[in-house]
Amino acid sequence: MRAVTWQGKRSVSVETVPDPRIEEPTDAIIRVTTTGLCGSDLHLYEVLAPFLDPGDVLGHEPMGVVEEVGPGVPGLRPGDRVVVPFTISCGSCWMCERGLQSQCETTQNTDQGKGASLFGYTKLYGQVPGGQAEYLRVPQAHYGPITVPDGPPDDRFVYLSDVLPTAWQAVEYADVPDGGTLVVLGLGPIGDMAARVAAHRGHRVIGVDLVPERLSRVRSRGLETIDLSAVDDVGDAVRELTAGRGADSVIDAVGMEAHGSPVAKSAHQVVGLLPGPLARQVMETLGVDRTSALLTAIDAVRRGGTVSLSGVYGGMADPLPMMQMFDKQITVRMGQANVRRWVEDILPLLTDDDPLGVQDFATHRLPLEQAPQAYEMFQKKQDGAVKVLFQP
Known part of the structure; x- marks a missing residue:
């Protein structure tokens, strides 16, 4: 089969790799019909190279048609149309039973000190071949795949794999009070969708970014925006819009690759020059992130407010302004999305009325073979x- 493979920092290629096969009774094989390019994939493209090997298959936002199931998968049949969550979880362990599927104890990577395995996402999370491919082996298929109806286009459902539950959890964790104001930092896929979810719930939403097209998308849905390139200080701009108090809640949908952190950017570049084992050791013990978005969130949120982190961070030595956080009495919530926890809440919104605008959410639909150009773009x-959505 053809698949998108990691070959080095800022280098991916589409290669012919072995077809996946059933390895465990709870496996299924999916023929992928649509698969997304995620902002988290850019962390692999740019920052997390020490935890990848050339040839690793990328991608964690697939949907498709079941081709084959193992004997331990009674709920699926060949021909079923499914979306595959990016987190691999069993559904029956202590963590899954409590709605923490991203911490699943069956697929937890205890040797790395990390949570549940993820598709297409480094040695830290199981090094499971990903879904930017023609076919995908799905472990824990008795629980993970979400069966969806035939008929509507893939765009209606594919975001259940990651974008929708991640955005939904970000808004849940933000705990916006009734009549409150939510600031969303970063209007990429997750930030844009989080803004849509929050607006659907009736919250006042202010989106922050510096890319004109992203700001325009959010404004077109009637939401307020702040152009990062047009203000001296985001926190001051937010306070001007909120009676001097700050936002009730802030979502950081940017993460480790935020603009405005030159020291951390230089550190990432230096680590990228080190041999793999040494680079991994440095990242795991001394790694720092570009934390400008997180620092902005802490500044822009009001006293007693909540900061919700959906942007991925990977540093082990990130400095935080603990005095400011303690003094402002800030609540901080974060973590990988517990996809299955939110599916039943989201599915009723994926109707013909399309209140979240999923049908036109994609800006680019490309053949899988154009993945290298798409990553760079x-x-x-x-x-x-x-x-970006790929059609294998």
């Missing part, structure tokens, strides 16, 4: 790229 924020 998305990383450089060119051509208005917000969400």
